[in-house]
Amino acid sequence: MARFLAGRLVALIFILLALTLAVFVIDAAVPTDPVAANLGAGASQTLIRAARHALGYDQPIYIQYYRFLGRILHGDLGTSLRTHNSVAADLAQFAPATVELALASMILISGLALLLGLWSASGATGATAIRFVLVSLASAPTFFFAIVLVLVFYSWLGLLPASGRTTAGTATGFVMTHDLWRGDLVGWLDGLRHILLPAVVVALGPAVAIGRVLRGSLVDAMAQDHIKTARSKGISDSAVLLRHALRNALTPVLAMVGLQLGLVLTGVIVVETVFAWPGLGLYTSEALVNSDFPAVIGVTLVLGAVYVVINAAVDVLQVVADPRLRDRP
Amino acid sequence: MTALASPPEQQPAGSLQLLRRRYRSRPHRNRPGGEAIGKAERAALVFAAVLVILLVAVPPFLPYSPADMIDVPLTPPSWAHPFGTDDLGRDLLSRVVYGMRTSLASSILVVASGIVVGGLIGLVAGMAGGWVDAVLMRLTDLFLALPGPLLVLAIVAALGASLTHTLIGVAVVWWPWYARVVRGQVRATVGMAYVETARLVGLGRVRVALHHVLPSAFGPLIVTASLDLGNVILLLASLSFLGLGTPDPAAELGEMTARGLTYLLTNWWVAVMPAAAVLLLTFIANFAGDGVRDLMERR
Numbered sequence: 001m002a003r004f005l006a007g008r009l010v011a012l013i014f015i016l017l018a019l020t021l022a023v024f025v026i027d028a029a030v031p032t033d034p035v036a037a038n039l040g041a042g043a044s045q046t047l048i049r050a051a052r053h054a055l056g057y058d059q060p061i062y063i064q065y066y067r068f069l070g071r072i073l074h075g076d077l078g079t080s081l082r083t084h085n086s087v088a089a090d091l092a093q094f095a096p097a098t099v100e101l102a103l104a105s106m107i108l109i110s111g112l113a114l115l116l117g118l119w120s121a122s123g124a125t126g127a128t129a130i131r132f133v134l135v136s137l138a139s140a141p142t143f144f145f146a147i148v149l150v151l152v153f154y155s156w157l158g159l160l161p162a163s164g165r166t167t168a169g170t171a172t173g174f175v176m177t178h179d180l181w182r183g184d185l186v187g188w189l190d191g192l193r194h195i196l197l198p199a200v201v202v203a204l205g206p207a208v209a210i211g212r213v214l215r216g217s218l219v220d221a222m223a224q225d226h227i228k229t230a231r232s233k234g235i236s237d238s239a240v241l242l243r244h245a246l247r248n249a250l251t252p253v254l255a256m257v258g259l260q261l262g263l264v265l266t267g268v269i270v271v272e273t274v275f276a277w278p279g280l281g282l283y284t285s286e287a288l289v290n291s292d293f294p295a296v297i298g299v300t301l302v303l304g305a306v307y308v309v310i311n312a313a314v315d316v317l318q319v320v321a322d323p324r325l326r327d328r329p
Numbered sequence: 330m331t332a333l334a335s336p337p338e339q340q341p342a343g344s345l346q347l348l349r350r351r352y353r354s355r356p357h358r359n360r361p362g363g364e365a366i367g368k369a370e371r372a373a374l375v376f377a378a379v380l381v382i383l384l385v386a387v388p389p390f391l392p393y394s395p396a397d398m399i400d401v402p403l404t405p406p407s408w409a410h411p412f413g414t415d416d417l418g419r420d421l422l423s424r425v426v427y428g429m430r431t432s433l434a435s436s437i438l439v440v441a442s443g444i445v446v447g448g449l450i451g452l453v454a455g456m457a458g459g460w461v462d463a464v465l466m467r468l469t470d471l472f473l474a475l476p477g478p479l480l481v482l483a484i485v486a487a488l489g490a491s492l493t494h495t496l497i498g499v500a501v502v503w504w505p506w507y508a509r510v511v512r513g514q515v516r517a518t519v520g521m522a523y524v525e526t527a528r529l530v531g532l533g534r535v536r537v538a539l540h541h542v543l544p545s546a547f548g549p550l551i552v553t554a555s556l557d558l559g560n561v562i563l564l565l566a567s568l569s570f571l572g573l574g575t576p577d578p579a580a581e582l583g584e585m586t587a588r589g590l591t592y593l594l595t596n597w598w599v600a601v602m603p604a605a606a607v608l609l610l611t612f613i614a615n616f617a618g619d620g621v622r623d624l625m626e627r628r
Contacts, residue, residue, distance in 0.1 A: 139612035144604040
């Protein structure tokens, strides 16, 4: 196991390096000269050359990459062209809202996926009809869910708010966690009402995808001999399903969880834009609209690293769940 | 992705892996009555064909141009304008039809580029074997491990928002699965007796690769591509929604939806019609993709 973990760790470092290299190449591909743009149109050639030298743009490309890497490792992601703050500080300010949204979505995803998977695998009435509904849900773009839910629950029924995190106004920081910590139930419920719609929209797609995989692997697991043995011993159907089949069905589900993550990250950007949720997604979409390139690069690096690290963790979890996978090529 | 989205059909790179696995693990799904494919899939295949013909043939005959301001802005759906008009008084039906055409055509383009680039890399890796194979496949794995949709965002932000740049960005990250599919098939075929015979007869490497080995990968390639199309439609729509497509007045479904958000609570149709069109496209693409898979497995 130690050898396996060490191998995974080395692979993880390589993938993270590849991520920084990819972002560096994209950064270098920007058609405008960052130095000339920074100095303004009236700058003389001498001034531009001096600034290029001072900023290291006249160095060989590998030296530039080395410096780029050094800056990232020191947490320097540049300065946003829109907010004029350091990108790292901006990200730290907007991240908590996204983390809370992601947590709420994860809770919904686990619950919904388990429900969908168990229901459709149990062969209960209506299980075939579910497939049609699942494919329909799977086909819907995130923004379609978002606008339909806003129209129904906000505009039509008037049950839930359509934007922001609290009634009091835009808020950054861990609002709900903070309310819970202080025991402010009213504030927490207000936060819950605001987080419900965006979290459902983020969760629906991944929940359906994971639910479908869970159904497939449950059906396979239920066909195994040890399940027949368990049944013939007289264990009830639900106990067989939950205790014997579900555990063995989890490996492909974990793989799907890792695969869904990239989609969740990008889905969050769309959802936060629709619901004016003051997190990394809204920050990104505003950066995109305003051509705030340093901010886009910063978000890509940070969210990309999160994606890579979580995927590596899911990989390891798969092996924990099924040690036979360790010898997989 | 995508920004975007979710289940196997709905999601980009990741879901494909899973679909491939499903495809491999159950090559012969038995259906009651020995039907080749299910009713829903057959209907979707027919519907997809009809839709493609309509999208190609009908636009020139639409009464209004997608760019002309022909009526009072924000007119609700009516007989004259079945989808209503947008905030500039343009006919939404025309805009949605043109948007669907752009959406489908660009998605097919992205998938085709994935097939060509990935196919070439997979073919070279599979034919060469040894260190060439190892290097190319490690590179493919590396690309698969990176968050594709996020990188596309950065690429398009760097190049500037336009449909062309979005297509370039997606194409850059979209080939790895196709490389894997082709490489796997090529490795399985390359040792077969008839390939060996072709070599012994003295045929050149390129000829053997293109005429004798590559055709074995066509089936899995078609299945992968048809299951992938819905993902690409969703990803492109989401990128356009975030402002990375061609700006107005071009008719793009994602951009039209984002524009309609401003009027969502007063004039719902401006945002809902283009969003529903994306749903329709991906829905048909997903079911038709299942249909194509079932048909190919049957053969």
